[in-house]
Amino acid sequence: MKRIVTAVLFASAFAGCTMVNSVAxxxxxxxxxPFVTAGDLAEPHEVIGxxxxxxxxxLLFGNLDVVGTDLEAGFKQALLPAIKExxxxxxxxxxxxxxxxxxxxxxxxxxxxxxxxxxSVTITGQVxxxxxxxxxxxx
Amino acid sequence: MRRALLSSLVLGLLGCxxxxxxxxxxxxPSREPGMFVSTGGAPAPYxxxxxxxxxGYGVQVAGFADVGHATLDGPIRNALLAEAARxxxxxxxxVEFLDENPSTEIERAQAAANSIQNxxxxxxxxxxxxxxxxxxxxxxxxxxxxx
Numbered sequence: 001m002k003r004i005v006t007a008v009l010f011a012s013a014f015a016g017c018t019m020v021n022s023v024a025x026x027x028x029x030x031x032x033x034p035f036v037t038a039g040d041l042a043e044p045h046e047v048i049g050x051x052x053x054x055x056x057x058x059l060l061f062g063n064l065d066v067v068g069t070d071l072e073a074g075f076k077q078a079l080l081p082a083i084k085e086x087x088x089x090x091x092x093x094x095x096x097x098x099x100x101x102x103x104x105x106x107x108x109x110x111x112x113x114x115x116x117x118x119x120s121v122t123i124t125g126q127v128x129x130x131x132x133x134x135x136x137x138x139x
Numbered sequence: 140m141r142r143a144l145l146s147s148l149v150l151g152l153l154g155c156x157x158x159x160x161x162x163x164x165x166x167x168p169s170r171e172p173g174m175f176v177s178t179g180g181a182p183a184p185y186x187x188x189x190x191x192x193x194x195g196y197g198v199q200v201a202g203f204a205d206v207g208h209a210t211l212d213g214p215i216r217n218a219l220l221a222e223a224a225r226x227x228x229x230x231x232x233x234v235e236f237l238d239e240n241p242s243t244e245i246e247r248a249q250a251a252a253n254s255i256q257n258x259x260x261x262x263x264x265x266x267x268x269x270x271x272x273x274x275x276x277x278x279x280x281x282x283x284x285x286x
Binding site: 017018019020021022023024025027028035036037038039040071075094095096097098100102 | 180181186187188189190191192193194195196207208213214217218219221222226232233235269271273275276277278280
């Protein structure tokens with residue numbers, strides 16, 4: 001019984017962890033940057049093609065993300081440039097996934113610093129170009 | 140004969156399914172004040188503020204005691220909405236979720252049996268399993284109050 005209680009207490013101490021990552025993007029129409037949405041688009045548009053961007057790297061000492069493999073880097077340094085390069089105004093039906101380590105894994109990564117933790121972010125979407133009035137340039 | 144019976148029993152039990160459940164999200168139209176949350180789109184015009192990914196971590200002890208945040212409700216109700224509010228949003232749409240490694244009933248029973256056996260024999264300890272739930276969503280702000 002004592003072992004079970006110890007196990008539950010030990011697990012409770014390390015299990016209450018939630019990892020949160022986010023990226024804030026400029027609202028559509030407020031800048032010249034491409035827009036991004038996980039949904040569809042009501043306005044008339046032309047589908048230019050599909051895009052997948054992936055950034056891979058390692059977390060040094062369990063924490064240092066030198067290359068940039070989080071949502072911030074994935075969206076701003078990989079997806080938005082890819083949309084521009086394709087000649088699109090934005091991307092729809094975007095899906096994304098990044099590596100998120102639990103704090104305990106990061107601590108182990110810091111202790112075993114000679115074994116960097118692999119990390120990556122992958123974003124997929126459909127690049128679109130607006131048609132007609134919806135395509136008016138942002139001033 | 141006994142082996143055949145045992146094999147068929149094991150095969151049958153392996154077919155068990157694992158079910159992860161979460162509570163209801165927002166109705167359309169939403170009567171609740173506060174954050175609108177949906178796995179679909181928004182019922183009113185909005186602007187996209189950004190994107191969030193939340194990964195809840197927990198531990199399953201002895202097959203039955205779940206501690207931590209590896210549930211569908213925990214990451215959605217707490218971390219996802221808190222981050223959306225921090226970003227200035229009043230809604231999260233296109234929510235996607237994945238319980239990465241749910242346990243079937245037979246796996247839970249196995250872990251419990253192993254834990255009891257370990258404790259009874261004095262060798263080994265209580266079985267523990269790391270659990271993860273990942274939730275993603277698009278943070279939005281409604282244009283106007285209507286939704």
